[in-house]
Amino acid sequence: MSSLFGTLSIALSGLSVSQQEMESTSNNVANANTPGYTREVAETVPGDPIEIGALSVGTGVVLEKIESLRDPMLQIQINQATQQNSSLNSSLTQLQQIQTQFASSSSGIGADISNFFNSLQQLSPDPSSLTLRQAVLTAASNLATDFNSASESLQAQRDSIDQNVVQSVAQVNSLTSQIASVEQQISNIRSIDQNPGTLVDQQNSLIQQLSGLVDVQVIPTDQGITLATSNGTTLVSGTQSYALTTEAGNDGVQHILDGQKDITSSLTGGSLAGLIQIRDQEIPSIGTSLDQLAGGLATSLNAANAEGTDLNGHVGDNIFAAPPANDVGAAGTMTVTMTDPSLLAASSDGSVGSNGNLANLSAVADRALANGQTPIDAYATLVGQIGGDTSNTSADADSSGMILQQLNDQNGSVSGVSLNEEAANLIQYQTAYQAAARVVSTVNALLTDTINLGLGAAVS
Amino acid sequence: MRVNPNSMPDLLAALNQTELEQQQASLQLSTGKSVNAPSDNPTAAALLVENNDEATFTSGSLQSLSAVQGQLSTADSTLSSVTTSLQQAISLGIEGANGTESAADQAAIVVQLQGIQSQLISLANTTYQGNYLFSGTATGTAPYAANAGDPSGVTYSGNSDTNQIAVGNGYQVTVNVPGSQLFSASGNSVFLAVNSLIIALQTNTGIPTAVNALNSASSYLSAQRVLYGNAMSETTSETTYLSTAKLQISQQQNTLGGADMAAAATNLSQSETDTQAALAAMGKMSQDNLFNYL
Numbered sequence: 180m181s182s183l184f185g186t187l188s189i190a191l192s193g194l195s196v197s198q199q200e201m202e203s204t205s206n207n208v209a210n211a212n213t214p215g216y217t218r219e220v221a222e223t224v225p226g227d228p229i230e231i232g233a234l235s236v237g238t239g240v241v242l243e244k245i246e247s248l249r250d251p252m253l254q255i256q257i258n259q260a261t262q263q264n265s266s267l268n269s270s271l272t273q274l275q276q277i278q279t280q281f282a283s284s285s286s287g288i289g290a291d292i293s294n295f296f297n298s299l300q301q302l303s304p305d306p307s308s309l310t311l312r313q314a315v316l317t318a319a320s321n322l323a324t325d326f327n328s329a330s331e332s333l334q335a336q337r338d339s340i341d342q343n344v345v346q347s348v349a350q351v352n353s354l355t356s357q358i359a360s361v362e363q364q365i366s367n368i369r370s371i372d373q374n375p376g377t378l379v380d381q382q383n384s385l386i387q388q389l390s391g392l393v394d395v396q397v398i399p400t401d402q403g404i405t406l407a408t409s410n411g412t413t414l415v416s417g418t419q420s421y422a423l424t425t426e427a428g429n430d431g432v433q434h435i436l437d438g439q440k441d442i443t444s445s446l447t448g449g450s451l452a453g454l455i456q457i458r459d460q461e462i463p464s465i466g467t468s469l470d471q472l473a474g475g476l477a478t479s480l481n482a483a484n485a486e487g488t489d490l491n492g493h494v495g496d497n498i499f500a501a502p503p504a505n506d507v508g509a510a511g512t513m514t515v516t517m518t519d520p521s522l523l524a525a526s527s528d529g530s531v532g533s534n535g536n537l538a539n540l541s542a543v544a545d546r547a548l549a550n551g552q553t554p555i556d557a558y559a560t561l562v563g564q565i566g567g568d569t570s571n572t573s574a575d576a577d578s579s580g581m582i583l584q585q586l587n588d589q590n591g592s593v594s595g596v597s598l599n600e601e602a603a604n605l606i607q608y609q610t611a612y613q614a615a616a617r618v619v620s621t622v623n624a625l626l627t628d629t630i631n632l633g634l635g636a637a638v639s
Numbered sequence: 640m641r642v643n644p645n646s647m648p649d650l651l652a653a654l655n656q657t658e659l660e661q662q663q664a665s666l667q668l669s670t671g672k673s674v675n676a677p678s679d680n681p682t683a684a685a686l687l688v689e690n691n692d693e694a695t696f697t698s699g700s701l702q703s704l705s706a707v708q709g710q711l712s713t714a715d716s717t718l719s720s721v722t723t724s725l726q727q728a729i730s731l732g733i734e735g736a737n738g739t740e741s742a743a744d745q746a747a748i749v750v751q752l753q754g755i756q757s758q759l760i761s762l763a764n765t766t767y768q769g770n771y772l773f774s775g776t777a778t779g780t781a782p783y784a785a786n787a788g789d790p791s792g793v794t795y796s797g798n799s800d801t802n803q804i805a806v807g808n809g810y811q812v813t814v815n816v817p818g819s820q821l822f823s824a825s826g827n828s829v830f831l832a833v834n835s836l837i838i839a840l841q842t843n844t845g846i847p848t849a850v851n852a853l854n855s856a857s858s859y860l861s862a863q864r865v866l867y868g869n870a871m872s873e874t875t876s877e878t879t880y881l882s883t884a885k886l887q888i889s890q891q892q893n894t895l896g897g898a899d900m901a902a903a904a905t906n907l908s909q910s911e912t913d914t915q916a917a918l919a920a921m922g923k924m925s926q927d928n929l930f931n932y933l
Contacts, residue, residue, distance in 0.1 A: 278677045284687035284896070293692040297699035303804050304706040304814065305768060307778055532770055532778025534802045541805065555692045563685030566677025573678060584652055591643030598644070602929030 192239030193615030215384030262448030267576035269453030291322040306534040312520035330511035359420035394448030410445035474506025475548030487524030487536025495524025657913040664907035667898035732850035775817035776800040792834035827859035
């Protein structure tokens with residue numbers, strides 16, 4: 180036998196569940212623009228029925244849980260795509276800065292090389308002219324200056340990347356410690372069997388930020404999450420975070436240490452990997468090419484000058500300071516040491532009017548100096564290489580950006596708050612609430628009727 | 640299927656893209672170049688370095704050719720004057736050789752010949768831009784000085800070296816003929832011939848022989864002068880060749896790195912339209928949702 184009070188209690192469960200559903204809708208709407216927020220849905224189940232004789236009677240509705248809708252696989256893919264994209268983007272920014280120095284074909288080192296050999300050609304019809312000789316020394320000095328400044332700006336860029344690396348490591352440490360402290364809160368909530376919903380959102384958002392810096396992998400364990408880089412360095416284990424440190428190495432740049440272990444070159448994703456790739460690979464490689472070219476030119480031109488005699492009939496002296504051993508740092512230290520134009524050894528027979536040795540000096544333009552190439556070819560190859568690296572990185576960054584965008588879209592389709600959907604839900608919950616309220620008022624009327632049964636004066 | 644309710648990031652990315660295209664198109668229009676950074680076209684950027692080198696080399700060759708041409712034509716016209724003077728000397732010799740002249744006339748001829756002799760020395764000491772043209776590579780030293788003690792009446796202080804100028808790829812022009820080859824060549828020395836004629840007239844012996852010797856020395860000099868003529872015609876044809884090459888190099892530069900202005904202008908207006916469309920889409924979106932109708 181069912182009772183009116185039973186009906187009232189069912190209506191009450193409807194009221195209360197509708198209210199909670201409206202609460203989660205309201206929370207979704209409020210967080211519609213919160214980054215990393217995952218929409219929540221209230222999951223309801225029918226109350227356990229009670230058996231009355233042969234009848235099974237429902238007991239209303241029960242709110243089972245409020246669930247955040249997220250796809251963990253997608254989250255992992257987003258983290259990986261973020262790591263790749265950040266790495267490429269940070270490389271690209273640096274490469275674009277590098278290539279500005281090699282952008283012009285009518286100025287810079289390439290044009291300086293052409294102009295230097297041209298100045299020798301201009302001297303050739305009138306080898307004793309001091310004006311034309313001075314023009315050769317000026318062209319040599321322009322060449323040296325541009326080698327110096329290219330080398331200096333590469334070094335300056337390397338220094339600024341170095342500072343950036345230190346700052347990024349500090350950011351990594353701050354993020355890992357936040358992730359660990361959120362993990363502590365999550366485990367507290369889980370221990371009392373509650374939904375840590377927004378805390379997980381917060382943690383995921385922090386992990387995604389961390390993915391922008393390093394290649395981090397999330398390994399779920401019984402003790403909570405573990406974060407490790409792909410080389411196996413643990414950054415967070417459960418509620419404990421491990422800080423990375425930086426230390427200046429013998430090579431003049433900051434190294435990243437996990438305890439005593441140097442992990443600098445084993446980072447494969449995130450902006451740190453991109454920065455380190457430029458700092459430790461790209462810039463040194465360009466620097467070496469410039470050094471070989473500068474050193475090769477200085478050595479060969481000095482040697483060619485020594486084959487002839489100057490205006491005083493003496494064997495030609497060095498035009499450039501002798502480059503350092505193995506040309507290491509030759510571009511940065513290239514200097515014209517010859518100050519007196521009459522010392523240029525144009526003559527091959529000791530006479531002032533002979534231009535015979537200018538042919539030896541000019542021949543350096545056609546000699547294989549760096550990487551088996553003539554000076555201008557070596558420089559052109561370098562420009563092509565820098566341009567190619569930049570353009571490839573740019574294309575890769577574009578495509579990884581698109582992948583990331585698609586993944587974010589996909590994630591949004593699962594977890595994003597749709598205001599239309601929330602409005603529709605709200606109507607539904609509101610209607611359900613109103614209906615439940617109507618049931619309550621109907622039961623109330625029925626109860627009144629029941630109380631007033633057989634009485635003359637009505638109780639209202 | 641549920642779609643991503645937040646399409647703003649996609650639209651922002653699209654807007655970024657169209658703005659980037661707009662920037663690239665307007666950069667091309669303002670610089671007139673399609674390669675503004677090596678990454679725009681790495682191969683073309685490398686080739687442009689080579690192209691600039693060739694352009695510098697070609698312009699430089701043209702410039703040095705023009706300097707050489709000045710030197711060559713000065714030398715050639717000097718030799719033309721030398722030839723004229725030698726013709727005069729030969730006429731005077733023939734006059735003195737016919738045996739009808741009085742002693743006074745003979746003496747007058749000798750004086751005229753001595754004038755020609757010093758004129759020849761001065762012509763042989765011609766300079767171009769401060770450099771002696773006929774002293775070999777010892778261009779700082781006057782090649783000839785009068786020396787009565789020498790059978791030729793002069794001393795040669797130059798050397799026998801020549802200078803070559805490289806113009807164009809692997810092409811060389813010899814730009815000078817030393818005095819030792821032109822004026823005082825062994826067996827064909829014009830100075831010796833002129834001085835011998837003077838002595839012959841003074842002693843009145845062997846005048847016809849001396850005239851013949853002068854004649855042959857003069858012919859030899861004319862033959863040597865052809866070297867200058869050849870060098871001049873070589874430099875002229877090389878100049879023509881290099882001017883054509885220069886034009887081709889500049890055309891090549893334009894092909895490699897010049898912007899297609901029409902395409903850039905079209906791209907610019909296209910990207911402007913795209914930007915407006917993206918902006919309009921962003922303005923319209925998210926303003927309307929179901930809540931507005933409740």
